[in-house]
Amino acid sequence: MERRDLLKLAALSAASSLASRRALAQVPSQGAQPPALDPSIAARTGADVVWNKAPCRFCGTGCTVQVGVRGGRVVAIAGDRLAPVNRGLLCVKGYHVGLALYGTDRLTRPMLKRNGRHEPITWPEAIDVIARRVMANPRGFAFYGSGQWTIPEGYAAQKFMKGGLGSNHIDPNARLCMASAVTGYMSTFGVDEPYNCFDDLDHADVVVLWGNNMAEMHPVLFSRLIDRRTRGERVTLIDMTTRRTRTSAFADHVLLFKPHGDLALANGIAAELLRRGTLDRSFVESFCAFRKDKATPDLNGEAMTFDEYRQRVAPYTPERVEQLSGVSAADVRMLADLFSDRSKKILSLWCMGMNQHTRGTAINRMVHGVHMLSGHFGRPGDGPQSLTGQPSACGTAREVGTIAHLLPGGLLVANAEHRRIAEEIWNVPAGRIHPTPGYHTVQMWERFSTAHDRGGDIDTIWVQVTNPAQSLPNLEKLFAPSRAMADKFLIVSDVYPTATVRAADLILPSAMWVEKNGMTGNSERRTQQWFKMVNPPGEARPDVWQTIAVARRLFELGHPGMRDRDGAFLFRMRNASGAEVPAWDWAHFADVNVDEQLFEEYRRFSTHKHKNLAPYGEYVRARGLRWPVVQRDGAWRETRYRFVGGEDPHVAPGRRVQFYHSVTHDDRAQIWFHDHVNPPEMPDAQYPFWLCTGRVLEHWHSGSMTMRIPQLRRAMPNAYVEVNRDDAARLGIRDGDTVTLESRRGSLSLPAWIDGRGAPPPGTVFVPWFDERLMINNLTLDAHDPISKQPDYKKCAVRLVLARRPERTP
Amino acid sequence: MPVAGLVLTLADHEGLRGAAIATFEGDARLMVGALAQGGRLPVVTDTATLREEQDLWNELARTPGVLLVDLAFHDSSDAGEFTSAELPSKQRREER
Numbered sequence: 001m002e003r004r005d006l007l008k009l010a011a012l013s014a015a016s017s018l019a020s021r022r023a024l025a026q027v028p029s030q031g032a033q034p035p036a037l038d039p040s041i042a043a044r045t046g047a048d049v050v051w052n053k054a055p056c057r058f059c060g061t062g063c064t065v066q067v068g069v070r071g072g073r074v075v076a077i078a079g080d081r082l083a084p085v086n087r088g089l090l091c092v093k094g095y096h097v098g099l100a101l102y103g104t105d106r107l108t109r110p111m112l113k114r115n116g117r118h119e120p121i122t123w124p125e126a127i128d129v130i131a132r133r134v135m136a137n138p139r140g141f142a143f144y145g146s147g148q149w150t151i152p153e154g155y156a157a158q159k160f161m162k163g164g165l166g167s168n169h170i171d172p173n174a175r176l177c178m179a180s181a182v183t184g185y186m187s188t189f190g191v192d193e194p195y196n197c198f199d200d201l202d203h204a205d206v207v208v209l210w211g212n213n214m215a216e217m218h219p220v221l222f223s224r225l226i227d228r229r230t231r232g233e234r235v236t237l238i239d240m241t242t243r244r245t246r247t248s249a250f251a252d253h254v255l256l257f258k259p260h261g262d263l264a265l266a267n268g269i270a271a272e273l274l275r276r277g278t279l280d281r282s283f284v285e286s287f288c289a290f291r292k293d294k295a296t297p298d299l300n301g302e303a304m305t306f307d308e309y310r311q312r313v314a315p316y317t318p319e320r321v322e323q324l325s326g327v328s329a330a331d332v333r334m335l336a337d338l339f340s341d342r343s344k345k346i347l348s349l350w351c352m353g354m355n356q357h358t359r360g361t362a363i364n365r366m367v368h369g370v371h372m373l374s375g376h377f378g379r380p381g382d383g384p385q386s387l388t389g390q391p392s393a394c395g396t397a398r399e400v401g402t403i404a405h406l407l408p409g410g411l412l413v414a415n416a417e418h419r420r421i422a423e424e425i426w427n428v429p430a431g432r433i434h435p436t437p438g439y440h441t442v443q444m445w446e447r448f449s450t451a452h453d454r455g456g457d458i459d460t461i462w463v464q465v466t467n468p469a470q471s472l473p474n475l476e477k478l479f480a481p482s483r484a485m486a487d488k489f490l491i492v493s494d495v496y497p498t499a500t501v502r503a504a505d506l507i508l509p510s511a512m513w514v515e516k517n518g519m520t521g522n523s524e525r526r527t528q529q530w531f532k533m534v535n536p537p538g539e540a541r542p543d544v545w546q547t548i549a550v551a552r553r554l555f556e557l558g559h560p561g562m563r564d565r566d567g568a569f570l571f572r573m574r575n576a577s578g579a580e581v582p583a584w585d586w587a588h589f590a591d592v593n594v595d596e597q598l599f600e601e602y603r604r605f606s607t608h609k610h611k612n613l614a615p616y617g618e619y620v621r622a623r624g625l626r627w628p629v630v631q632r633d634g635a636w637r638e639t640r641y642r643f644v645g646g647e648d649p650h651v652a653p654g655r656r657v658q659f660y661h662s663v664t665h666d667d668r669a670q671i672w673f674h675d676h677v678n679p680p681e682m683p684d685a686q687y688p689f690w691l692c693t694g695r696v697l698e699h700w701h702s703g704s705m706t707m708r709i710p711q712l713r714r715a716m717p718n719a720y721v722e723v724n725r726d727d728a729a730r731l732g733i734r735d736g737d738t739v740t741l742e743s744r745r746g747s748l749s750l751p752a753w754i755d756g757r758g759a760p761p762p763g764t765v766f767v768p769w770f771d772e773r774l775m776i777n778n779l780t781l782d783a784h785d786p787i788s789k790q791p792d793y794k795k796c797a798v799r800l801v802l803a804r805r806p807e808r809t810p
Numbered sequence: 811m812p813v814a815g816l817v818l819t820l821a822d823h824e825g826l827r828g829a830a831i832a833t834f835e836g837d838a839r840l841m842v843g844a845l846a847q848g849g850r851l852p853v854v855t856d857t858a859t860l861r862e863e864q865d866l867w868n869e870l871a872r873t874p875g876v877l878l879v880d881l882a883f884h885d886s887s888d889a890g891e892f893t894s895a896e897l898p899s900k901q902r903r904e905e906r
Contacts, residue, residue, distance in 0.1 A: 004813070007885050008841055008854050011815030014883035015852030016843045019817045068885070076885040095884045230848055714864055 108538025184364020211353020395521015
């Protein structure tokens with residue numbers, strides 16, 4: 001049989017499996033680990049295609065894909081039927097993930113800007129340029145990454161900065177993505193990250209989406225949910241949203257709320273539970289305490305009594321909530337009915353809608369609070385869970401802690417004991433780690449875009465795996481000014497010539513995805529591993545090598561921070577016989593598994609906050625494992641539900657629930673009260689529309705990869721502005737007309753789409769941000785949550801002007 | 811020479827569904843699988859280029875009786891048609 005016939009049979013098999021929904025109905029065994037390749041695929045494609053597993057490169061779902069390689073090139077992709085997350089399915093982005101490697105404009109050589117032009121230079125020259133910038137002013141150097149860093153890459157950057165330079169000026173793009181979820185978890189449970197997992201999708205009776213367009217943002221998870229209906233199960237879907245989306249089409253209830261109305265809604269549910277007496281008294285009395293903000297909000301707040309909480313929440317009657325949120329009093333009562341019924345299992349899900357919010361920490365806390373107040377917590381399918389947008393936002397940004405205030409494993413730079421632990425593991429002198437958190441994202445870029453004599457004390461930023469020239473808010477303020485300042489130097493490691501790359505002083509070509517070894521951690525605490533499968537193009541090299549090579553050059557130049565207590569190089573690697581391997585030298589980088597060595601060091605941090613990780617080899621065998629992973633009965637076992645007796649190995653025997661990282665040190669979680677407040681900028685006579693920004697199914701993040709995949713680009717070729725039909729009629733706007741959007745910060749012209757993929761309510765417009773030719777973040781606001789420091793991309797005030805009508809053929 | 815496995819969701823209407831299946835079975839570019847519950851039809855497309863593939867998918871999506879087109883498998887050994895993005899044209903105004 002010809003290879004092509006085998007391929008077609010493989011394609012038919014995958015499609016038939018999906019058509020019969022067999023894949024979704026099957027829950028892969030939690031017991032023995034399946035083989036790395038799916039034998040059903042490998043058997044059909046012949047010996048010339050070599051298959052192996054890898055997590056998808058795109059979102060935070062963490063789907064496992066089977067990657068087919070022939071002749072040193074990724075030639076096929078299939079959903080992995082043995083993967084517990086996606087059970088054989090992939091979304092349209094996932095199926096095309098292999099093509100992300102093969103855009104024709106991959107960066108292949110280091111380039112330095114000289115006289116306004118980018119000119120090729122050698123790797124040693126590039127590494128030397130960075131090292132000398134750092135040597136000249138270590139305190140003025142900052143590292144900016146993202147949840148697209150693999151775990152070993154993020155760990156190397158983290159150790160380089162905090163353990164080497166003694167500087168905490170490292171922050172990820174995840175600050176713009178899920179920082180409010182972090183602060184919500186920390187101030188509620190005393191420790192970050194979801195307690196529950198995607199198994200909830202198979203068990204919930206009711207799913208409440210808090211401002212989350214799951215059908216487009218997490219389509220595979222949404223398919224898992226909707227597929228239960230096709231199998232005859234009853235799943236009630238409640239879509240709380242500021243605009244109708246594809247998700248709304250599947251919802252039993254669509255509750256359109258005014259921006260920031262979610263705060264009032266959460267209080268309204270809580271108030272009804274208290275008024276009716278349908279709160280879960282036993283759960284609250286046994287496991288909860290109450291808390292409110294101090295005059296100046298911070299992570300910890302201050303305690304209050306249950307009676308004070310009751311008094312504060314009482315004014316949020318359904319009628320008042322209707323006034324504040326726009327959701328009818330009847331629907332507020334309907335939500336309270338659901339939360340009052342403990343026979344039903346309720347899953348709350350959210351993502352950017354709650355996180356990109358100037359009250360993001362507050363609404364995160366309040367949704368946790370509604371679940372605990374009502375006792376909807378701790379059973380499969382019954383609890384609150386945040387979703388993430390980047391493949392390792394959890395694994396790298398949150399767990400490795402590439403955030404300005406964190407150390408690996410959830411430890412804090414401001415905690416002396418935590419610093420001691422980190423200094424011990426890194427074998428660096430006591431006092432090496434700076435006790436003050438570094439600059440968060442907005443601060444970092446603001447100081448980079450401010451002249452030195454006006455307080456702009458960051459003069460060099462190294463960007464890896466992200467595209468801030470497109471993703472930062474209010475770009476005219478945070479990004480553009482630095483590009484006109486001679487003493488500000490921007491280094492960018494990337495794979496394509498993004499907006500940030502084009503603005504860079506030094507460009508470093510990076511390897512991506514299966515061109516290197518990697519590990520990532522998804523939204524349900526699942527750590528996954530893959531091996532390099534193909535070579536990167538030209539001189540592109542992994543980011544982890546780049547970081548170690550710069551560290552080594554600094555070591556050679558005499559920077560004391562690149563030496564440990566014994567005077568040895570900070571990133572020493574050893575081979576199986578114990579001999580030192582110069583992994584900083586590209587010729588020897590592949591002599592050892594650098595990922596494995598970094599991970600084995602990193603996982604020593606993981607026990608301190610009960611985020612235990614297994615040895616590297618366990619992840620090689622598994623389709624990911626959810627931490628804490630502890631050894632029991634001779635096997636490494638993952639954990640589905642934290643804090644729950646019988647599930648979490650850290651819960652004391654006999655306890656039903658134990659919040660063992662409680663901020664009040666009494667095993668209790670905190671139920672917070674926050675008042676509804678208006679957003680910092682609202683529509684007015686001059687700027688009468690709300691602007692909401694977000695993503696679309698076909699494109700991921702800033703589109704730098706998905707816009708280079710022909711199928712995805714053709715399916716969604718450019719950004720647009722969704723306009724409400726009545727607003728359009730009033731303003732004389734027709735489908736396809738060019739409309740100019742203006743905010744107080746900038747303007748942008750783009751085509752109008754009236755009630756297109758989404759349908760905004762009157763007075764609201766929506767623009768996706770994936771299109772680098774149509775940069776909506778020139779208009780957005782840099783106002784941010786006071787605790788998480790996460791900006792609000794979901795609401796600012798704009799006006800619309802009809803700019804041009806396309807010529808139409810008669 | 812891309813190969814893809816698709817799942818077409820067909821309308822309940824028997825006449826439309828039957829006509830769509832008959833059309834697909836007569837198309838040499840397609841391999842048609844067994845109709846599953848819920849009107850889901852597995853189909854394999856086999857084309858010479860990515861552009862032809864995309865055109866074929868669009869044709870399938872426009873066929874009367876086809877409600878949805880989902881992708882289940884894709885072999886991308888013929889990638890490389892990408893043309894660089896147009897240069898960005900930033901439009902902004904000074905802060906007022």
